[in-house]
Amino acid sequence: MSAPVEGIVLAAAIFGLALSxxxxxxxxxxxxxxxxxxxxxxxxxxxxxxxxxxxxxxxxVLMHGQDAADFSPLNPRLIGVLAxxxxxxxxxxxxxxxxxxMGAYSLARLFL
Amino acid sequence: xxxxxxxxxxxxxxxxxxxxxxAQLAALPLIATxxxxxVIVATGLVTNLRFVIYSAALRPYFADQPxxxxxxxxxxxxxxxxxxxxxxxxxxxxxxxxxxxxxxxVCSNNWMTWQVCAITGIVAASYVPTDWGLEFTGTLALVAxxxxxxxxxxxxxxxxxxxxxxxxxxxLPYRLGLFAAAIAGIVAATLADSWSTPRPPRESGExx
Numbered sequence: 001m002s003a004p005v006e007g008i009v010l011a012a013a014i015f016g017l018a019l020s021x022x023x024x025x026x027x028x029x030x031x032x033x034x035x036x037x038x039x040x041x042x043x044x045x046x047x048x049x050x051x052x053x054x055x056x057x058x059x060x061v062l063m064h065g066q067d068a069a070d071f072s073p074l075n076p077r078l079i080g081v082l083a084x085x086x087x088x089x090x091x092x093x094x095x096x097x098x099x100x101x102m103g104a105y106s107l108a109r110l111f112l
Numbered sequence: 113x114x115x116x117x118x119x120x121x122x123x124x125x126x127x128x129x130x131x132x133x134x135a136q137l138a139a140l141p142l143i144a145t146x147x148x149x150x151v152i153v154a155t156g157l158v159t160n161l162r163f164v165i166y167s168a169a170l171r172p173y174f175a176d177q178p179x180x181x182x183x184x185x186x187x188x189x190x191x192x193x194x195x196x197x198x199x200x201x202x203x204x205x206x207x208x209x210x211x212x213x214x215x216x217x218v219c220s221n222n223w224m225t226w227q228v229c230a231i232t233g234i235v236a237a238s239y240v241p242t243d244w245g246l247e248f249t250g251t252l253a254l255v256a257x258x259x260x261x262x263x264x265x266x267x268x269x270x271x272x273x274x275x276x277x278x279x280x281x282x283x284l285p286y287r288l289g290l291f292a293a294a295i296a297g298i299v300a301a302t303l304a305d306s307w308s309t310p311r312p313p314r315e316s317g318e319x320x
Binding site (some may be wrong): 009010012013014015016017018019020021022023024025026027028029030031032033035036040041042043044045046047048049050051052053054055056057058059060061062063067069077080083084085088091092094097098101102105109 | 118122125126129130131135138139143150151153156157160161162163164165166167168169170171172174175182183185186187189191194195198199202245248249251252254255256257258259260261262266267270271273274275276277278279282283289290293294295296297298299301302304305317
């Protein structure tokens with residue numbers, strides 16, 4: 001293993017990372033009118049938020065730091081997410097969702 | 113970040129310029145172990161791939177805006193603000209004019225909150241124990257965003273497929289599994305949409 005990146009190389013790495021975030025986020029926006037996508041594709045992209053966020057959430061809840069999914073009902077993260085989901089059935093209030101989810105998660109970690 | 117081996121000033125610089133939590137998390141171990149520059153940048157690109165999709169989804173709403181404004185709106189976009197914007201667009205709660213200002217307002221609030229919290233975290237990292245599990249609030253905030261969007265069959269199908277693919281592809285490096293899951297979910301949702309009963313076409317959101 002080599003030494004940690006430092007000084008000018010670290011600055012270059014940070015600049016490169018900044019550039020990579022900029023390029024990906026502005027790609028189609030900067031292309032503007034020249035990058036008209038097929039109408040079907042643009043309609044399909046309406047589902048981008050829900051699909052991407054689910055793909056972030058599910059492994060984080062079920063495989064947190066492990067190699068295999070943990071479907072056990074004693075998984076504190078699963079309990080926390082279920083509590084939040086139940087809250088969301090009758091309210092959209094985000095703070096309540098966070099409070100209930102964190103409460104259930106913390107209790108489960110303490111007592112299970 | 114400080115725990116990942118960066119000194120405080122470098123960590124603050126990185127937080128201010130690399131507005132991408134997942135790219136930072138993926139790149140830090142590579143920086144700490146002295147990987148070549150191109151590997152670090154390539155990791156940043158791949159980790160951010162989903163924003164290419166977001167950028168394509170936002171394009172029609174801002175196509176008539178000047179270049180600099182499109183660049184700024186893109187740079188300050190996040191998973192969170194993009195989802196809020198698309199939800200407002202689909203529910204018809206987005207103003208007909210000044211959508212750019214609406215989005216800029218959401219994004220600037222989000223950016224300031226993020227930076228204040230990130231820099232507090234960088235400075236105070238050694239005082240907050242990691243075993244409090246505070247990072248789980250981030251996951252729950254995403255749940256609060258996704259929940260209300262699961263109101264129709266195509267979205268449910270898309271989320272289900274995306275979740276399963278994300279689990280199966282979790283072992284792929286550089287968060288490629290996330291990108292694959294997003295694509296699979298979007299395709300599945302679109303198929304479910306075209307198979308369900310035909311509806312009057314929705315507002316495409318094309319800038320007028």
